[in-house]
Amino acid sequence: MRSSLSITTPATSLALLTIEELRSAAGVTGAGQDTALTSLGLQVAASIMTECGIAIGSGGEPTLWQETLTETFRKVRCDELVLSRRHNIEIVSVTADAVLMDAAEYEADPESGVFTKLCGDLPVRWCATKVAVVYKAGFGEVPGDLKQAAMDFVRLAWLESKRDPALKSEVVDVPDVLKTEKTWWVGSVPGQSSEGAVPDVVSGQLARYRNIAIA
Incomplete structure (x- = not known):
């Protein structure tokens, strides 16, 4: 993907x-x-x-300096997303099919950039036409x-x-x-x-x- x-x-x-x-x-x-x-x-x-x-x-x-990025995934059918930039990941917002997700509905590993969808604090499969992630990555x-x-x-x-x-x-x-x-x-x-x-x-x-x- x-x-x-x-x-x-x-x-x-x-x-x-x-x-x-x-x-x-x-x-x-x-x-x-x-x-x-x-x-x-x-x-x-x-x-x-x-x-x-x-x-x-x-x-x-x-660069490996900290930046704010917007990454858009399309036709999402997978267990996990992997953000293109990593290190000190901080999620700003996530929109799935034009719906703003709550922070409790996802988590990101700050070093690897592996991005997981959650339901009741348990990992679930991503399934969306379009997922837009705004996040910070890199070093201060x-x-x-x-x-x-x-x-x-x-x-x-x-x-x-x-x-x-x-x-x-x-x-x-x-x-x-x-x-x-x-x-x-x-x-x-x-x-x-x-x-x-x-x-x-x-x-x-x-x-x-x-x-x-x-x-």
Whole structure:
């Protein structure tokens, strides 16, 4: 079953790190590199959202920051609904076939986003032509492990911006003034098992935030 997702109240920022944290991760002092670091921070955040499969909604970019969302399910015939965004779920309102449901008629798991219909406090099957859920999801503050993953990513990306990561070795022979030999990695760079933008050492820290597609 498919759903449509729209962002009612978008996050004010997509960055996972403050400028002070970006400077610390890159080992930079002063404001001279702030423009480059801010741009890199946004690229890192976007890559992490892609790696984690954060759902895209109309009206904004994917983020793990808290947003208010409206998700509409059609032709609903199932035991449970799964909200596209998760973490700290807070249901604002639910309408089933144009009828506003009472808060006692449903519950949502705040971490997984599993959304259950209730009758007499017992789970029952969803059966409706259209269910519209308005809810909040995401974090008011960046969790420590997510912040650390972003800082590690920035650190690696900043270092790689100063060198070519595909360079395997470089030999400089000076005697007759200069001779340089370079060899290059073919295929994936060692230490990176995939071609994705997120380094393996960072990807491994994102288990909690990774969404698994359900067919």
